[in-house]
Amino acid sequence: MIEQLNNIELICKKAKDASYKLAVSSNKDRNFALKLIASQILKSINKIITANRKDYKAAKKNKIPSALLDRLLLNEERIKNMAKDVNNISKLEDPIGKELIKKLRPNGLKITKVSVPLGVIAVIFESRPNVACDVACLCIKSGNAVILKGGKEARHTNEIIIEIIKNTLKKTSLNANIVSSLKNYSRSSVNYLLKMDKYIDVLVPRGGKELIKTVRKNSNIPVFSHLDGICHTYIDKFANEKMAINITYNAKMRRTSICGATETILCHKDVSKQVLPHLLEKLLNAGCEVRGDSDVVSFSKKIKKASEQDWKKEYLDSIVSIKVVKSLNEAIKHINNYSSKHTDAIITNSKKNAKLFLTEIESAIVMHNTSTQFSDGAEFGLGAEIGISTGKLHARGPVSTQELTTYKYIVKGNGQLRQ
Amino acid sequence: MIEQLNNIELICKKAKDASYKLAVSSNKDRNFALKLIASQILKSINKIITANRKDYKAAKKNKIPSALLDRLLLNEERIKNMAKDVNNISKLEDPIGKELIKKLRPNGLKITKVSVPLGVIAVIFESRPNVACDVACLCIKSGNAVILKGGKEARHTNEIIIEIIKNTLKKTSLNANIVSSLKNYSRSSVNYLLKMDKYIDVLVPRGGKELIKTVRKNSNIPVFSHLDGICHTYIDKFANEKMAINITYNAKMRRTSICGATETILCHKDVSKQVLPHLLEKLLNAGCEVRGDSDVVSFSKKIKKASEQDWKKEYLDSIVSIKVVKSLNEAIKHINNYSSKHTDAIITNSKKNAKLFLTEIESAIVMHNTSTQFSDGAEFGLGAEIGISTGKLHARGPVSTQELTTYKYIVKGNGQLRQ
Numbered sequence: 001m002i003e004q005l006n007n008i009e010l011i012c013k014k015a016k017d018a019s020y021k022l023a024v025s026s027n028k029d030r031n032f033a034l035k036l037i038a039s040q041i042l043k044s045i046n047k048i049i050t051a052n053r054k055d056y057k058a059a060k061k062n063k064i065p066s067a068l069l070d071r072l073l074l075n076e077e078r079i080k081n082m083a084k085d086v087n088n089i090s091k092l093e094d095p096i097g098k099e100l101i102k103k104l105r106p107n108g109l110k111i112t113k114v115s116v117p118l119g120v121i122a123v124i125f126e127s128r129p130n131v132a133c134d135v136a137c138l139c140i141k142s143g144n145a146v147i148l149k150g151g152k153e154a155r156h157t158n159e160i161i162i163e164i165i166k167n168t169l170k171k172t173s174l175n176a177n178i179v180s181s182l183k184n185y186s187r188s189s190v191n192y193l194l195k196m197d198k199y200i201d202v203l204v205p206r207g208g209k210e211l212i213k214t215v216r217k218n219s220n221i222p223v224f225s226h227l228d229g230i231c232h233t234y235i236d237k238f239a240n241e242k243m244a245i246n247i248t249y250n251a252k253m254r255r256t257s258i259c260g261a262t263e264t265i266l267c268h269k270d271v272s273k274q275v276l277p278h279l280l281e282k283l284l285n286a287g288c289e290v291r292g293d294s295d296v297v298s299f300s301k302k303i304k305k306a307s308e309q310d311w312k313k314e315y316l317d318s319i320v321s322i323k324v325v326k327s328l329n330e331a332i333k334h335i336n337n338y339s340s341k342h343t344d345a346i347i348t349n350s351k352k353n354a355k356l357f358l359t360e361i362e363s364a365i366v367m368h369n370t371s372t373q374f375s376d377g378a379e380f381g382l383g384a385e386i387g388i389s390t391g392k393l394h395a396r397g398p399v400s401t402q403e404l405t406t407y408k409y410i411v412k413g414n415g416q417l418r419q
Numbered sequence: 420m421i422e423q424l425n426n427i428e429l430i431c432k433k434a435k436d437a438s439y440k441l442a443v444s445s446n447k448d449r450n451f452a453l454k455l456i457a458s459q460i461l462k463s464i465n466k467i468i469t470a471n472r473k474d475y476k477a478a479k480k481n482k483i484p485s486a487l488l489d490r491l492l493l494n495e496e497r498i499k500n501m502a503k504d505v506n507n508i509s510k511l512e513d514p515i516g517k518e519l520i521k522k523l524r525p526n527g528l529k530i531t532k533v534s535v536p537l538g539v540i541a542v543i544f545e546s547r548p549n550v551a552c553d554v555a556c557l558c559i560k561s562g563n564a565v566i567l568k569g570g571k572e573a574r575h576t577n578e579i580i581i582e583i584i585k586n587t588l589k590k591t592s593l594n595a596n597i598v599s600s601l602k603n604y605s606r607s608s609v610n611y612l613l614k615m616d617k618y619i620d621v622l623v624p625r626g627g628k629e630l631i632k633t634v635r636k637n638s639n640i641p642v643f644s645h646l647d648g649i650c651h652t653y654i655d656k657f658a659n660e661k662m663a664i665n666i667t668y669n670a671k672m673r674r675t676s677i678c679g680a681t682e683t684i685l686c687h688k689d690v691s692k693q694v695l696p697h698l699l700e701k702l703l704n705a706g707c708e709v710r711g712d713s714d715v716v717s718f719s720k721k722i723k724k725a726s727e728q729d730w731k732k733e734y735l736d737s738i739v740s741i742k743v744v745k746s747l748n749e750a751i752k753h754i755n756n757y758s759s760k761h762t763d764a765i766i767t768n769s770k771k772n773a774k775l776f777l778t779e780i781e782s783a784i785v786m787h788n789t790s791t792q793f794s795d796g797a798e799f800g801l802g803a804e805i806g807i808s809t810g811k812l813h814a815r816g817p818v819s820t821q822e823l824t825t826y827k828y829i830v831k832g833n834g835q836l837r838q
Contacts, residue, residue, distance in 0.1 A: 020755065024778045103800050109789060111799055118811060119781065201811055216639070222812045243834045250836040336439065358829050359443045362538065370528060370832025379837070380530055380828065381522050392537055392620055392825045393641045394813035406811045409799070410777050413789025415662045417669040418798070 004184045005192045011147060011180050012199035015120045018177035019145035023117045025174060027094035030140055033172040034090035037137065040168045041083040044160070048079055051156040052129065059153050067257065071128045072154055082130045085384050086137045092383050095401040096143045110412040115405045117143035119201035122193060123386065124149045124215065126207035129157035134384045135204075136165050136179045142404035145178040147200065149193060151207075152185040159183070194219035204399070206387050224395050224403075226388045228314045228340035229259030231372045234331040234357065235275055236348030237268040243369065244271075244347040245279045251345065251371040253286055257316050259388060260343050260375030264311060265322045266331045269295070272324045280322075288318045295324035311338045328353050332360050339363055342390050343375040364390065364397040423603045424611045430566060430599050431618035434539045437596035438564035442536045444593060446513035449559055452591040453509035456556065459587045460502040463579070467498055470575040471548065478572050486676070490547045491573055501549050504803050505556045511802045514820040515562045529831040534824045536562035538620035541612060542805065543568045543634065545626035548576035553803045554623075555584050555598045561823035564597040566619065568612060570626075571604040578602070613638035623818070625806050643814050643822070645807045647733045647759035648678030650791040653750040653776065654694055655767030656687040662788065663690075663766040664698045670764065670790040671739050672705055678807060679762050679794030682734055684741045685750045688714070691743045699741075707737045714743035730757045747772050751779050758782055761809050762794040783809065783816040 041048070052074040059072055074082075101113035121144045125131045132148055139146035150158035162181045169176040182189055194203070194215060203223045205215040212225045233251045235244045251262035267276055276299055283290055284302055291306040292299075303322075310321040311334070325331045335344050345367035346357040354368045365375050377385030377398030386404065389395040395403035460467070471493040478491055493501075520532035540563045544550045551567055558565035569577035581600045588595040601608055613622070613634060622642045624634040631644045652670045654663040670681035686695055695718055702709055703721055710725040711718075722741075729740040730753070744750045754763050764786035765776040773787045784794050796804030796817030805823065808814040814822035 020779055020781070023781075105798070105800055109793065109798075220635070222810070240834075246836060247834065254837055354831075360439055362439070362442075363827065365828045365830060367830040368832065370830060370835045371837050373837040374528065374830065374832075374835070379524070379528075381524055391641070396825055397828050406815055408782065409784045409816050411784060411786040411789060411793060412773075413787065413793075415659075415666065416789045416793070417665060418673055418790050418792040 004189065008182060008184065008189060008192050009196065011182065012120070012193075012196045014177040015145040015147050015180055016199040018175040019117070019119050021175060022145055022178050023096070023119070023143050025143065027096075029173050030143065031090040033140060033169060033174050034086055034137055036172060037165055037168045038083040038086040038090070040164050041079065041086065041133070041161075044164050045076055045079050048074060048157065048160055048164075049076070051160040054156040055129075055154050062153075064153060068153075072157075074129060074157060078130065082133050085130075085134055089137045089141050089383055089401070092141060092401055095141070095405050100407055107416050108414065109416055112410045113407050114410055116408050118404055118406050120145045120147065120199055121202050121204060121386075121404065122147040122149065122196070122200045122221075123204045123206065124190060124193070124211065126151040126153075126211070129154040129161060131206065132158045132161045132181075133165070135386050136162070138384055138386050138401055138404065140174070140178065142401040144404055146180075147193070148179070148181040149190060150181065155183075155185065190214075191218060194221065197221045204387055222394075224387060224389045224391070224399050226259060226342075226390050228390065229261065229342045230264070230312070230314050230338060230340040231260060231262045231342055231375070232264045232266060232335045232339055232344040233262045233372060234266040234325075234335070234344070234346045235268060235271060236328060236331075236346055236350065236353050237270045238350035238353060239268075239271060239275070239347040240349055241271065241275050244275050245282065247345070247347055247369065247371050248279055249282050251373055252283065252320050253288060253318070254371070254373045256318050258373065260372050261316065262345070262372045263313065263315055263321065264338070265320060266325050266334060267322065268328070268331070269324050269326055276322070283320060286318070288320055290320055290322060292322045293324060296322045314340070328356060332357060336360070336362050340390055341392075342388070343367065343372045345370065345372050364392075423608065427601060427603065427608060427611050428615065430601065431539070431612075431615040433596040434564040434566050434599055435618040437594040438536070438538050440594060441564055441597045442515070442538070442562050444562065446515075448592050449562065450509040452588060452593050453505055453556055453559060455591060456584055456587045457502040457505040457509070459583050460498060460505065460552070460580075463583050464495055464498050467493060467576065467579055467583075468495070470579040473575045474548075474573050481572075483572060487572075491576075493548060493576060497549065501552050504549075504553055508556045508560050508802055508820075511560060511820055514560070514824050519826055526835050527833065528835055531829045532826050533829055535827050537823055537825050539564045539566065539618055540621050540623060540805075540823065541566040541568065541615070541619045541640075542623045542625065543609060543612070543630065545570040545572075545630070548573040548580060550625065551577045551580045551600075552584070554805055555581070557803055557805050557820055557823065559593070559597065561820040563823055565599075566612070567598070567600040568609060569600065574602075574604065609633075610637060613640065616640045623806055641813075643806060643808045643810070643818050645678060645761075645809050647809065648680065648761045649683070649731070649733050649757060649759040650679060650681045650761055650794070651683045651685060651754045651758055651763040652681045652791060653685040653744075653754070653763070653765045654687060654690060655747060655750075655765055655769065655772050656689045657769035657772060658687075658690060658694070658766040659768055660690065660694050660697075663694050664701065666764070666766055666788065666790050667698055668701050670792055671702065672707060672737070673790070673792045675737050676735050677792065679791050680735065681764070681791045682732065682740065683730060683757070684739060685744050685753060686741065687747070687750070688743050688745055695741070702739060705737070707739055709739055709741060711741045712743060715741045733759070747775060751776060755779070755781050759809055760811075761807070762786065762791045764789065764791050783811075
């Protein structure tokens with residue numbers, strides 16, 4: 001076991017060493033590598049499917065839930081999409097080497113603030129094997145070395161995908177060590193990885209809350225992570241009723257398992273009698289469990305009374321909590337108090353109320369007259385994302401190539417001494 | 420004691436509540452408040468000096484070191500400078516409400532990425548009472564509420580300064596709760612503050628390493644901090660010898676106690692015989708202790724042999740470690756390995772070598788032909804700084820108004836549903 005753990009340290013060290021040259025590589029060289037990876041993936045469809053079948057069969061045998069099974073599955077179409085994503089990443093603007101500030105100081109010092117890669121990113125992820133490809137390519141594009149630690153259930157698929165990427169890199173000017181992966185699937189290997197702060201600049205845990213909590217608790221490496229998506233949709237007094245019903249239904253029910261799904265609906269008292277009966281009917285007919293405050297409960301016997309816990313709950317399921325509020329101000333206070341600061345929306349035709357909501361709500365993403373389900377890097381036109389961050393620092397919302405950079409100050413002088 | 424701790428929670432809650440309106444205040448209103456604060460400080464010079472005398476006398480009685488005594492002292496000139504700094508902060512560009520990205524998506528969604536304040540900043544600082552004023556005003560300018568926890572030794576001075584600021588705020592459209600302070604100087608009050616993650620968005624510990632380590636270890640609130648300043652100056656093969664000697668001497672000796680002071684000098688072997696004898700003489704004559712590798716030791720009997728620990732050491736004193744390197748590449752490797760990634764400089768007339776150094780060195784600030792002592796927000800023309808951050812995420816180098824912001828995405832639709 002110690003030998004394996006030493007191996008992890010060696011992988012991290014090699015990634016760090018390789019990251020320096022990658023950081024100064026040209027966008028052209030990085031894009032060339034990405035396009036070659038995309039074409040190699042297309043050439044390897046059968047190979048990938050064969051590996052994926054092994055994982056799929058084992059997972060089926062182990063009776064993993066069908067939702068996870070579906071995430072694990074790769075077919076020809078999904079692999080083609082994977083390659084397309086890689087090509088799209090190559091087309092994104094170069095995030096590194098951007099001059100953010102340029103100053104000439106009175107003493108003649110020239111100061112430039114320039115975007116640079118973060119260094120080494122370690123991504124711990126579960127299930128979906130296309131993540132390995134997306135994440136590796138986002139890191140290459142942004143000049144970061146990446147260490148991937150995939151889930152055991154997708155091991156064969158992940159390994160073949162990473163092998164394809166590494167073999168392709170060998171045909172380019174980039175060092176193959178910029179992409180590496182751990183093949184040790186034990187829990188102790190993750191714990192060991194969390195201690196590699198000498199080599200790893202940022203950790204990205206993608207998976208269940210337990211994983212994220214473990215990572216945050218046991219590492220002093222900075223973490224980009226998405227803890228909760230307690231999203232709200234507030235139906236204002238000046239909402240278009242039909243729009244309110246359609247958007248709220250979409251925000252909750254389109255896909256209940258994603259982080260941008262609405263978990264709590266707030267409705268202004270002046271429109272609750274017009275909006276709620278239709279909305280509740282639609283939700284209940286679709287099999288959604290509704291937990292409401294006393295006003296909402298009065299609409300139907302099928303509605304359960306919400307407890308304090310319900311306002312703090314990310315259901316990720318066909319369950320919704322609904323509350324009637326007396327004012328926009330009450331809605332804003334409720335959201336700033338209970339929201340996980342991910343995504344919150346207002347439905348209103350009042351520009352004034354929309355502006356107040358959009359400025360006073362503290363969340364990473366605030367929306368007006370649309371569905372919280374649009375909270376997604378691709379929907380935002382940012383290209384693929386490495387994850388969504390609910391932190392306020394550095395990366396907020398979708399984490400894509402730009403968020404994978406930091407900056408440095410370059411100061412040029414001709415002999416200036418400080419007085 | 421419990422009552423006092425409850426009081427801390429109340430202060431934090433009030434700060435958070437006040438932060439929402441502050442976040443949407445106009446630059447004009449914030450600047451008006453800042454200018455009024457500056458003028459009230461000038462009107463209160465005698466009052467501040469009286470309070471400061473109390474702290475100074477007590478500190479002298481308690482025999483605190485003279486360097487700290489000097490930091491504690493406020494005289495008329497220093498107070499005038501304090502007011503001037505506040506006026507300068509009011510003149511800075513408004514850091515909030517900036518449109519960073521604006522997109523129209525194919526489905527008609529309008530997405531804007533806008534800079535917004537972080538929320539509530541808690542600053543724990545020692546000694547220098549002008550910090551209370553600088554920090555409070557940087558936070559006001561950037562739309563953040565601030566909670567100040569000053570050192571016991573400056574309590575009277577800090578309290579009068581904060582009182583002036585709060586009384587001035589009462590005469591403006593801003594809420595006085597945006598600036599508050601803890602008057603409980605016990606260690607448990609700090610520990611309690613570290614747990615207030617519901618209200619505090621960022622912690623800024625300014626002080627000794629022990630304080631910073633305690634804060635990092637005991638809080639899950641993000642921290643802007645400056646842990647080590649192990650800065651290097653590398654004298655390249657193509658350096659102008661006179662410039663190399665002058666810059667290196669300034670970088671080490673101008674003020675040895677600041678984080679931007681050079682701690683290790685690296686010298687290319689091809690110029691060591693020309694440069695080092697003069698440089699060593701200058702350093703040794705100034706009373707600087709020199710610890711060198713075997714090459715350096717051969718120059719003088721007064722030089723001690725450096726141990727592995729010396730390359731990892733932030734002396735903050737008249738001590739320097741010096742090493743002769745065989746190549747630019749060896750210098751870059753040494754620095755990327757031992758530097759605390761704060762500030763590192765190269766002295767060279769070779770543009771090629773300068774470029775390689777400036778791009779490959781991983782530090783927050785990289786310099787060419789000038790002194791690492793220039794690592795300072797004011798010297799960079801950024802206005803006052805709340806501190807220097809050695810982290811890579813969010814804030815790197817000087818932390819000023821821009822670094823005290825984050826961003827949010829505002830998404831405007833007209834009924835779009837996600838497919």
